[in-house]
Amino acid sequence: MFFQEQLTQGIPSSLPAKKKRDSSLSHAPKRKDVLSEIEKRLALSNALRYFPKEWHATLAQEFLKELQDFGRIYMYRFQPDYTMHARPIQDYPAKSIQAAAIMLMIQNNLDPAVAQHPQELITYGGNGAVFQNWAQYLLTMKYLAEMTDTQTLHLYSGHPMGLFPSSENAPRVVVTNGMMIPNYSKPDDWEKFNALGVTQYGQMTAGSFMYIGPQGIVHGTTITVMNAFRKKLKNGESPNGKIFLTAGLGGMSGAQPKAGNIAGCITICAEVNATAARKRHAQGWVDVLIEDLEELVSRTKLAKINQEVVSIAFIGNIVDVWERFDQENIFVELGSDQTSLHNPWAGGYYPVGLSFEESNSLMSSDPELFKIKVQESLRRQVASINRHTAKGTYFFDYGNAFLLEASRAGADVMAEDGILFKYPSYVQDILGPMCFDYGFGPFRWVCASGKPEDLAYTDKLAAEVLEEIMNESPEEIQQQMADNIRWIKAAGENKMVVGSQARILYADAEGRAKIALAFNKAIADGKIGPVVLGRDHHDVSGTDSPFRETSNIYDGSSFTADMAIQNVIGDSFRGATWVSIHNGGGVGWGEVINGGFGMLLDGSSDADRRLQMMLFYDVNNGIARRSWARNKEAMFAIEREMDRTPNFKVTVPNLVNPEILENLF
Numbered sequence: 001m002f003f004q005e006q007l008t009q010g011i012p013s014s015l016p017a018k019k020k021r022d023s024s025l026s027h028a029p030k031r032k033d034v035l036s037e038i039e040k041r042l043a044l045s046n047a048l049r050y051f052p053k054e055w056h057a058t059l060a061q062e063f064l065k066e067l068q069d070f071g072r073i074y075m076y077r078f079q080p081d082y083t084m085h086a087r088p089i090q091d092y093p094a095k096s097i098q099a100a101a102i103m104l105m106i107q108n109n110l111d112p113a114v115a116q117h118p119q120e121l122i123t124y125g126g127n128g129a130v131f132q133n134w135a136q137y138l139l140t141m142k143y144l145a146e147m148t149d150t151q152t153l154h155l156y157s158g159h160p161m162g163l164f165p166s167s168e169n170a171p172r173v174v175v176t177n178g179m180m181i182p183n184y185s186k187p188d189d190w191e192k193f194n195a196l197g198v199t200q201y202g203q204m205t206a207g208s209f210m211y212i213g214p215q216g217i218v219h220g221t222t223i224t225v226m227n228a229f230r231k232k233l234k235n236g237e238s239p240n241g242k243i244f245l246t247a248g249l250g251g252m253s254g255a256q257p258k259a260g261n262i263a264g265c266i267t268i269c270a271e272v273n274a275t276a277a278r279k280r281h282a283q284g285w286v287d288v289l290i291e292d293l294e295e296l297v298s299r300t301k302l303a304k305i306n307q308e309v310v311s312i313a314f315i316g317n318i319v320d321v322w323e324r325f326d327q328e329n330i331f332v333e334l335g336s337d338q339t340s341l342h343n344p345w346a347g348g349y350y351p352v353g354l355s356f357e358e359s360n361s362l363m364s365s366d367p368e369l370f371k372i373k374v375q376e377s378l379r380r381q382v383a384s385i386n387r388h389t390a391k392g393t394y395f396f397d398y399g400n401a402f403l404l405e406a407s408r409a410g411a412d413v414m415a416e417d418g419i420l421f422k423y424p425s426y427v428q429d430i431l432g433p434m435c436f437d438y439g440f441g442p443f444r445w446v447c448a449s450g451k452p453e454d455l456a457y458t459d460k461l462a463a464e465v466l467e468e469i470m471n472e473s474p475e476e477i478q479q480q481m482a483d484n485i486r487w488i489k490a491a492g493e494n495k496m497v498v499g500s501q502a503r504i505l506y507a508d509a510e511g512r513a514k515i516a517l518a519f520n521k522a523i524a525d526g527k528i529g530p531v532v533l534g535r536d537h538h539d540v541s542g543t544d545s546p547f548r549e550t551s552n553i554y555d556g557s558s559f560t561a562d563m564a565i566q567n568v569i570g571d572s573f574r575g576a577t578w579v580s581i582h583n584g585g586g587v588g589w590g591e592v593i594n595g596g597f598g599m600l601l602d603g604s605s606d607a608d609r610r611l612q613m614m615l616f617y618d619v620n621n622g623i624a625r626r627s628w629a630r631n632k633e634a635m636f637a638i639e640r641e642m643d644r645t646p647n648f649k650v651t652v653p654n655l656v657n658p659e660i661l662e663n664l665f
C-alpha cells in the first residue's frame with residue numbers, strides 16, 4: 001500500500017528529507033561544466049518550476065550544488081522511498097491497464113539490478129536516460145496512475161507535458177527524446193541543453209522503457225557471430241576450434257565471449273581493464289582468464305588442436321594479440337573489435353605500449369600526446385589486421401567507429417576507390433542482407449505477471465509458431481528461422497533474465513505477428529497473464545543510422561531520416577500502446593534517429609486487431625524502403641509480402657543496366 005500511495009502522490013505534499021547518493025551503486029561520471037552563470041540561473045529556474053514556491057530557497061542551494069558537483073540536477077532528494085523494480089501489473093494503481101504496463105516498464109528500466117546508474121536515472125550506455133530528474137519520474141507516474149484510456153500523456157525528453165484528450169485507439173504515451181533543430185545537434189549541444197534541463201539522451205531502449213538487461217545484446221551478438229562464420233566457412237563446416245579474435249569486455253562488448261560459446265567457436269577477447277575482465281569472468285560470461293601473452297599463445301594453440309568451444313579473456317592490449325598471433329602464425333578465422341572508438345580520446349580506446357593506469361593519467365595530463373598514442377596504436381593494429389586478412393581472416397567493423405577512427409588516424413583501411421573502407425561493417429555484410437532486408441529483427445516481450453512460468457510458456461509458444469512457419473518458408477530465410485528456433489529453445493537454460501520476465505528473438509513480419517497472436521490467445525484462454533510487446537531500435541524500420549542500421553543502404557538515402565519518422569507516426573495510429581522517437585543512440589548525438597514502440601496484449605480481440613495492423617507496418621515499412629534502395633534481399637521480401645497481403649502495394653524500383661550509365665561517361 002505504501003508503494004501505491006507514494007506513487008499516486010506525485011510530487012510529495014511536504015518537503016521530503018534530503019537523500020544522499022548511495023555509494024554502493026554505480027554513478028554517472030561528472031559531466032562537463034558548460035553553463036555560464038546566466039545559464040546556471042536558467043537551469044535552476046527550470047528545475048524549481050516543478051516545486052512549490054516555499055521550497056525554492058532551500059532547493060535552489062541544493063540544486064546548485066548538484067550542478068556544480070555532478071554537472072546536472074538530478075534532484076536526489078525526491079527519489080521515492082519504495083524499492084525500484086517491476087511489480088506484477090495488477091499491483092499498479094491505475095485506471096488504464098495500458099498505463100499500468102508502462103509504469104511496470106519504467107520501473108524495470110530504473111531497477112538497480114538493470115540500470116547502469118540508477119540514481120541518475122541512466123539505464124545504459126553512460127548517458128541513456130529514462131528521465132532527466134526525479135521530479136519528472138514522480139509526475140509521470142502520477143499521470144499514468146490517474147489517466148484513462150481516452151487520454152494520452154506526452155513526454156518531452158522525460159518531461160511530462162501533460163495528459164491530453166485522445167481516444168481508445170491512440171497511444172497512451174508519446175515519447176520524444178533529444179529532438180533538436182538539426183543545427184543544434186552536436187555533442188556539446190547535448191551537454192548544454194541537458195544541463196539546462198530541457199533535453200535528454202534517450203539512447204535507444206532506455207528512453208523508451210524497453211531495455212531488458214544484457215539478454216538483447218547477447219542475442220544480437222550471437223546472430224552476428226554465427227552468420228559471420230557462415231560467410232567465412234564452407235557449407236556445413238563447424239565453428240568448433242575456429243578463432244574469433246576481438247577486444248572489449250565492457251557493457252555491450254562483454255557479450256562477445258558468451259555469444260562465441262553459443263555459436264561454438266574459440267573466442268579470444270582482449271581487455272585492458274583488469275576489473276572489467278574479472279567481473280565478466282566472475283559472472284560466468286567468459287570461461288578462462290589469462291594475463292600472460294605466452295600463456296595465451298599456448299592455450300590458444302591447445303584449443304585449436306582440441307577443436308574446443310571456449311572463451312578466453314586476455315587482460316592486455318588487443319594490438320599485442322594481433323601482432324603476436326601473426327608472428328606465431330596462429331590463423332584467425334574471424335576478427336573484429338569492440339573497443340569504444342565512438343569515444344576515442346576519453347577512455348574508449350587504450351593505446352598499445354601504455355598500461356591501463358598510464359593511459360588514464362595521460363589522457364587528462366597531456367590529451368594531445370594521448371591522442372597521438374591512440375592514433376599510432378590504431379595504425380599498428382590495422383597493419384597487423386591487414387597481415388592477417390592477407391592470410392584469409394574475415395574482419396568486420398562492429399559498429400564502434402573502428403574503421404572511421406582508424407582512417408582518421410591515417411591507417412591503411414581505405415578501399416581502392418578511396419571512398420569506402422576495405423572491410424565491411426557488421427550491418428553491411430551480416431545483419432543488413434541476412435536479417436534486416438528480410439524483415440528479421442528484434443522482437444521482445446515482457447510477461448507482465450512477473451511469473452517465470454509465464455515466460456517459459458511463451459518461449460514454448462514462440463518455438464512452436466516458428467517451427468510451423470519454417471515448414472513453409474522459402475530457402476532464403478530458412479537459416480534465420482533455424483537460428484532463432486535454436487535460440488528460443490535454449491533461452492531458458494541460458495538464464496539471461498535480469499529484472500522483468502523478458503525474452504528476445506529475431507523474427508520477420510509474419511513471425512512477429514503470429515507469435516503475438518499466439519500470446520494473445522493464451523492470455524484470453526487464461527493460460528498466462530498480460531504480455532508487453534516491444535523491440536529494441538536496432539531493427540529493420542525504426543532506425544536511420546548511416547554507419548550502422550542503414551549502412552547497407554546504397555542509394556544515397558542513408559543520410560535521411562524519413563524512415564524512422566514515418567515509422568513512429570505509422571505505428572502510433574496503428575495501435576501501439578506507446579511510441580518513442582530519439583535523436584542519438586549507440587553511435588552518438590546527431591548521428592542517428594531511432595524509434596520504438598510498446599504494446600500491451602491483454603487477450604482482447606482489440607489487441608488482436610492492433611498487433612496485426614501495427615506489426616505488419618513496423619516491419620514492412622523498412623523492407624519497402626530497403627527494396628526501393630535496390631537491396632536484392634528486400635526486393636525479394638517485399639514481393640513475397642505483396643503476394644501474401646492483397647491490399648498492400650508499394651513502389652518497386654526498376655534496375656538500370658550498368659552499361660547504359662558507363663557509356664555516358
Ligand SMILES: NC(=O)c1ccc[n+]([C@@H]2O[C@H](COP(=O)([O-])OP(=O)(O)OC[C@H]3O[C@@H](n4cnc5c(N)ncnc54)[C@H](O)[C@@H]3O)[C@@H](O)[C@H]2O)c1
Nearest residue numbers: 248250251252253271272273317318339340349350399400
Ligand atoms: N555489441 C553490439 O552489438 C554493438 C553494436 C553496435 C555498436 N557497438 C559498439 O561497441 C563499442 C563497445 O561498447 P561497450 O558498451 O562494450 O563499451 P565499453 O566502453 O563498456 O567497453 C569497451 C571496452 O574496451 C576496452 N578497451 C579499450 N581499448 C582497448 C584495447 N586497445 N585493448 C583491449 N581492450 C580495450 C575498454 O577497457 C572497455 O572495457 C561501442 O562503441 C558501441 O557503440 C556494439
